[in-house]
Amino acid sequence: MGLHALSSQRASTSAERRELTIKWIGGLLALLVLLGGVAGLWRMVTGLGATTALTDDIPWGIWIGFDFSLIAFSGAAFTMAGVVYILRRNTYRPALRPAVLTGLLGYTAVLVLLVLDLGRPDRFYHFILFWNAHSPLFEICWCILLYTVVLTVEVSPQVLEKIGHPKWAHRIHLAIVPVAIIAVTLSSLHQSTLGTLYLNMPHRLNALWFTPILPVLFFSSAVMTGLTMGALGYRAACAVTGQKMERRVYGGLARAAGWLAVLYLAIKVGDWIARGQMPALLRFDYYSRLMWGEIALLVIPAVLLIVPALRRNLPAVSAGLLLLAGGVLLNRFNATLFAQVQPHGAVYSPAPAEWLSTFGVMAAAALAWLLAVRFLTVFEPQKNQHASPATTKADAARKA
Amino acid sequence: MSEPTPKSLSISRRQFLRACAPALCGAAAGVSLLTADHKTAGAAAPQFSPDEVPAILIDVSRCIGCGNCQRSCAAENGLPCDTQAELGPDTYTVVEDAQVAGGQDRFVKRACMQCLHPACASACPVGALHQDGRGVVVADTSKCIGCRYCQYACPFGVPRFEWDDPLGVMRKCAGCAERVAKGQPQACVAGCPTGALKSGPRGELLKEAHARIQAAGGKYLNYVYGENEVGGISRLYISDVPFEGLGLPLVGPSPVPVYAESVVTRTPAIALSVAALCTGTYAVMKRRERNLGHDQIEVEEE
Numbered sequence: 001m002g003l004h005a006l007s008s009q010r011a012s013t014s015a016e017r018r019e020l021t022i023k024w025i026g027g028l029l030a031l032l033v034l035l036g037g038v039a040g041l042w043r044m045v046t047g048l049g050a051t052t053a054l055t056d057d058i059p060w061g062i063w064i065g066f067d068f069s070l071i072a073f074s075g076a077a078f079t080m081a082g083v084v085y086i087l088r089r090n091t092y093r094p095a096l097r098p099a100v101l102t103g104l105l106g107y108t109a110v111l112v113l114l115v116l117d118l119g120r121p122d123r124f125y126h127f128i129l130f131w132n133a134h135s136p137l138f139e140i141c142w143c144i145l146l147y148t149v150v151l152t153v154e155v156s157p158q159v160l161e162k163i164g165h166p167k168w169a170h171r172i173h174l175a176i177v178p179v180a181i182i183a184v185t186l187s188s189l190h191q192s193t194l195g196t197l198y199l200n201m202p203h204r205l206n207a208l209w210f211t212p213i214l215p216v217l218f219f220s221s222a223v224m225t226g227l228t229m230g231a232l233g234y235r236a237a238c239a240v241t242g243q244k245m246e247r248r249v250y251g252g253l254a255r256a257a258g259w260l261a262v263l264y265l266a267i268k269v270g271d272w273i274a275r276g277q278m279p280a281l282l283r284f285d286y287y288s289r290l291m292w293g294e295i296a297l298l299v300i301p302a303v304l305l306i307v308p309a310l311r312r313n314l315p316a317v318s319a320g321l322l323l324l325a326g327g328v329l330l331n332r333f334n335a336t337l338f339a340q341v342q343p344h345g346a347v348y349s350p351a352p353a354e355w356l357s358t359f360g361v362m363a364a365a366a367l368a369w370l371l372a373v374r375f376l377t378v379f380e381p382q383k384n385q386h387a388s389p390a391t392t393k394a395d396a397a398r399k400a
Numbered sequence: 401m402s403e404p405t406p407k408s409l410s411i412s413r414r415q416f417l418r419a420c421a422p423a424l425c426g427a428a429a430g431v432s433l434l435t436a437d438h439k440t441a442g443a444a445a446p447q448f449s450p451d452e453v454p455a456i457l458i459d460v461s462r463c464i465g466c467g468n469c470q471r472s473c474a475a476e477n478g479l480p481c482d483t484q485a486e487l488g489p490d491t492y493t494v495v496e497d498a499q500v501a502g503g504q505d506r507f508v509k510r511a512c513m514q515c516l517h518p519a520c521a522s523a524c525p526v527g528a529l530h531q532d533g534r535g536v537v538v539a540d541t542s543k544c545i546g547c548r549y550c551q552y553a554c555p556f557g558v559p560r561f562e563w564d565d566p567l568g569v570m571r572k573c574a575g576c577a578e579r580v581a582k583g584q585p586q587a588c589v590a591g592c593p594t595g596a597l598k599s600g601p602r603g604e605l606l607k608e609a610h611a612r613i614q615a616a617g618g619k620y621l622n623y624v625y626g627e628n629e630v631g632g633i634s635r636l637y638i639s640d641v642p643f644e645g646l647g648l649p650l651v652g653p654s655p656v657p658v659y660a661e662s663v664v665t666r667t668p669a670i671a672l673s674v675a676a677l678c679t680g681t682y683a684v685m686k687r688r689e690r691n692l693g694h695d696q697i698e699v700e701e702e
Binding site: 046057204 | 488519521522523524525526527528530543544545546547548549551552553555557560561562563564565566567568569570649651656657659660661662663664665667670671674675678679681682685686688689
């Protein structure tokens, strides 16, 4: 939108430069959405065999890999709701609304990708009609459905304020603590159940990953990822709106994420020792090297986020957070694809339609996030806040 | 934006939640006890006796690889009648040619193993794959959403997906549930000319398998594949050559769904515990916040 006009414009002030960057990023995302839409449509018309590289040997591919990663990233919403409403850490309140937006849009992206992945997308609602309470996937489907409703409620005050119903926004706010408790409960269930899902594959998942405590590992890493994305989302929202970033919010969440990484790694190491898997870890074969990748992406960020001298360095903290997010991505992809013992030595290399639709859906979520942060009240006005020069400049730029 | 909450309202909500906390804790403890009782009572215990499950005894030494079982299966299920080499959505059974030591051939009939504790049925989110009243693992394709989780859960690689259909579902051998309900042998057994396949209740066939092994002196290996595999399956194999060479998956004795089901059946207890823990934490933190006596926090909260 308006890219031609803008490219000729002189970006003189920082606010204008920011606007220009946002529009370029928005345009790029829109292009990805368009390509992904075409790929998704093609897949719907011609079917899975014609458009994907999936087979009976490897029936789940990057759609599922990104789904499970996105669910972990969307853990930002329940983690921040827990931090602010249940642990009552008001300091982190500015990071709440961006995180809740991340959650809602992340889950929406997951739902779209899951429908693309189904052999019968027209039967997506069947889990509501036909129950199998023993299936982890059944539990995940229900939790995601209910939690998406809860997230919509959590996001609604931002929209209601914008469209001129502050009274309704206030009423929802009165019920926010019970809503937050429901949100944390539903999230604890399905974040851990994603790990339970793999417990039905003892013959397929490599023993370094397969452990009866997979639900615990998936849950603790979801909290770690939630704090990570809570911090990164807050920083991104500040960058988009021009709001001055509070270092204690960003740094505090980052440090907590670092400690969670230590805890998560400690549980993993304990599990390996308990199950006698240390020799397998020290074999440095294909599987062992994959796991060492995960370990590196926990240890390096933990150092960057915890050691006081590094913690004060903004680029170091951001690098730590991004590495931590990368580590979770690797972990979820390892569980889904790389650390699976594929039957008959089968190989999977994703088809173009899979890549395009995946990035299209994720770009749509990112674009919606960008627009929401830009146009909704993502930072609540605070009574005790003394307007900083940066904020006033941003407000002035927005009004202009 | 919003005016501070009237103080009375804020207090009543807190009091309400604080009253809820012990109630929720109690409920959580109760439910976890209940589910524990449930488990020992055997919540997932099948309604059928494992000895009565319709089974097939497969004598590898008697199979000549003629493929009649495949043709008979295809005719029974209305599938295209060409003898494929691999299982597929239109091929419920195959006869695999295994090259064994000494340049010999052995033919191994493969189809759904009809587990007593089927992982596919445990994994299926919509119950499309399930055990009927006799313990036969059947596939209700009208429920299947095509999620393909069963393909990961099945340790034998049996369920096959209709990749070429824009609206594809999962298909597999349904153990001729209708035929066995009428007391008839499965179609593949009915088509076998050599007696390599025999139909009957699992308990009887297990006895017969061991009897054949004993009676033949040293001809057979003293092992019935399927007796204990993944908690027992109702396709029982006996062989005169080592099983390692036959391509049958080497699986352990514990049923695949034990790990996941032990977690999933605790879901209500976990949910209530988390909710109670959150409510309790909220009550404690809220009181601490109040004790700080900051008007400012009260204002900020809403």
